[in-house]
Amino acid sequence: MPQLPLFIGDGSRPIAWRDGRVVSLGDFRRDVAAIAAALPRGESVVNLCDDRYYFLAAYAAALSAKRTSLLPPSRVEQVVCEVERANPGTCRVDDARVESILRGDAQDGAVEHTLSGDFTAMIGYTSGSTGQPKANAKRWRAVHGTNACNAAAARRALRIADADPAWIVATVPPQHMYGTELSVLLPLIGGMAVHSGRPLFVADIAAALEELPSPRVLVSTPIHLRAIVESGQPFPAASLVISATAPLSQSLACAVETRLRAPLLEMFGSTETCVIATRRTALEQAWHAYEGISLTPQGETTLVEAPWFAEAVVLQDAIELDGSERFIVRGRHSDMIEVAGKRASLSDLTQRVLAIDGVQDAVVFQPETREAKSIVRVAALVVAPTLSAREILEALAVSVDPAFVPRPLVLVDSLPRNELGKLPRSALTDLLKRSH
Template sequence: MAVSEESRNRTAWLRHGPETNVENLAAGTLPGTLRPDDGPALLFPSESDQWLSHRVLDERSRGTASWLLSRGLAPGDRVLLCGGNSAALVVAYLAILRAGGIVVLANPAYTGDELAHLVDDSQASWAFAARPASALVDVANAVSLDEPLPGLEPGPLPRIGSADVALLAYTSGTTGAPKGVPLTHANLLSSIRAAMHAWRWSAGDVLVHSLPLSHQHGLGGVHATLLAGSSAVVLPHFDAAELGDAIQRHGATVLFAVPAVHERLVAEVPDALGAPSLRLAVSGSAPLSPDLAERIAAVMGEPPLERYGSTESGLDVSNPLDGPRLPGTVGLPLPGVELRVGTDSGEPIEDGTEGEILLRGPQVFSGYWNLPEATAEAFHPGGWFRTGDLGRIDADTGYLRITGRKKELIITGGLNVYPREVELALEKHPAVASAAVAGLPSRRWGEQVTAWVVAESQVSAEEVVAHARKLLAPYKCPKQVFFVDSLPRNSMGKLRRSELREPLDTSELDKAVAKLWRAEL
């Protein structure tokens, strides 16, 4: 290679801004960043037109943490947290951390079966949940997020350290069973601090987003707001008109969104993206097409700042705030992040050559929850995390370009769907002999979940989808079902997922995609 890997990474860090002490990125704990001042912190317009101050968040979370300790919560206990975007969810999140608990983050769209797996796998004995999940969760101690949170006069809290686990996030695996990803305070803080440094996040910034706080993209915005002492407006769900109004009404300086949201905003409320106050629009969780980047640039004057990360490693790579943002790339490694594109054995390869994206640094988790074999498979020697994504580093710019995936992953509307989890659910239907799942292109969502089904008795596509909805969150359910005589397999019986589309002739596939696109317009 023309330059050493270490030199290239350090040069990339400096292109994001002045040099920062990498060791300091991971110092402290999330609760330790709270500040008892009266500046506006969070606004949930669907609940109230009154801002929650940083002081109120500090006091309420301390009170609820004291209550948890009085009820027997011990440091390291797992606590399921499941609800929509709300002030109560944020206060509960901070309270659990302050009491030394581990937050088990759950999507409120999950079914009873999905929630039961998280509870069983994490051995959670507590839950903070909102309806309808609150009626589906079976734990020893349950607290409703739909009622005022319990609290006591704040008392002494346990001492927690940066190496303690703060969050247990779940990401599905190719076997279908979601895997727990333990993230320490150091993992979370180093990730968000690196991004804040690169994006020049300050106390004067106002973030607006409608991303779910049950997802790290949305939760990361809360982390940055608390660390910077800045402000954030969090909407309960995405609505283009409401999000556009919030940007303009509150003088937003930063917008977090996925490509599907950017697509709607530029089509329906372009004036909001062109608001004079808006200095930065960030895009992540799914690929941003160059065409969409150009349309947004025509309104904003520059394309969104596209970034890259994962559940296991947080925020890792970003186009620079100052300097060229190259559509179709995700930019340069953030401060503290070591990036390598490597061979199957983990050896670095020449720039411009496709390989697996490997990451190392204080933001990367240390292993899956109680899964030593999966952990061993996830790392190369030297601590390099195998993302399962394919990419190449441009020889001239040093920017990373995502070129594909080794993992059998569908990204729909910024949310990850693992085909095997959906296949296992479909195969529980008595009329389904076998099923295979992959993604079809979608103008709005990037990819749509699509199923190929071998039926052993009469069943309709509508019945297959209805069955899936009983077992899976709606975004995981197929939007299209094809019935086939057999599934493509190799000589060992392994599914050849890449060949699923081949039985469809071009016209039939085009019709299927066109049907999906018409439904989205």
């Protein structure tokens, strides 16, 4: 298996923005060498860093030391312990540990510049929104393959040359595969640079963007983008907005483009496949598959193949091909429900609830039942301070078949979204039980 680079560019190119200044690749490599020298012996590293620069440096240090990075779906202690038990010989790295290493008398050490394409660079975990989180190993060859596609897509949207830098602000955690791809790998092997923070509130996101030179890329999620659109706060222009983790409506995409004065590129993929397609959601419904991606519809699933995959991956989404590289997503198998011979999509039902004036947030889902022959039903949790449940149900009755009108529909103060804006199924079930 050929060796592939661990870093892209010369020592002078920017890789990060931290504490109001540019961090060069040369300075970054020195930090990586210090962290790699301080890692205890072991097979893998659980990277719990919240500071994005520390995460990036610890991630590169693990690679240089030939350790696999473990990216838990949550930093809750029980979840981290479960990941450690499944991967013996693991050490933890967090912000305090990295800061201690870099502030101390760092050991002089060499840093690797290449890595075998066959090396397992990281193990990511699904979010748990459709069940229990599952581990997914990524070889360095696969990491390089998907990163090249992501970098090319971003630069096309920015209309800049392959070697030109771009500056990233991300609201998503680096431990999630989307966050890793767009805010860790693009700086490391995509020739871009990233802000060290992870701003969550609108004012903080605006301040982080304002700090950076152009072109500026905001990597975010629908939940954060909606907050930006609905806030009355002044907001700097971006050069590009990238969104993933949940479906983005065309109306919200248009509003984001107007608010941030930049095109919005939505990305499609999964933890199993990484990003495989993009679309300009404000202008189109169809997705454009990356060059090299092969999609084969198989009823309610899709077989995905790519030259950088170790093997074909089954995606739990039904698609309809529209030419050789375009496709439309028709729904996810777990998203489809059937009642009395009729079928409906839970995500479509959710969008219909969200479209009602006065609804701030909502989710429609199918509660678990222990009775094998029980009637299929759907429930809804809705945040709508100015509406009653009856008013929402009456509005839904205009466009939703009676078989799929949510019962119960429960009004709540907020939904149990995680740091990605996703809704773990277990959290929804618990909230419904407590509220109904």
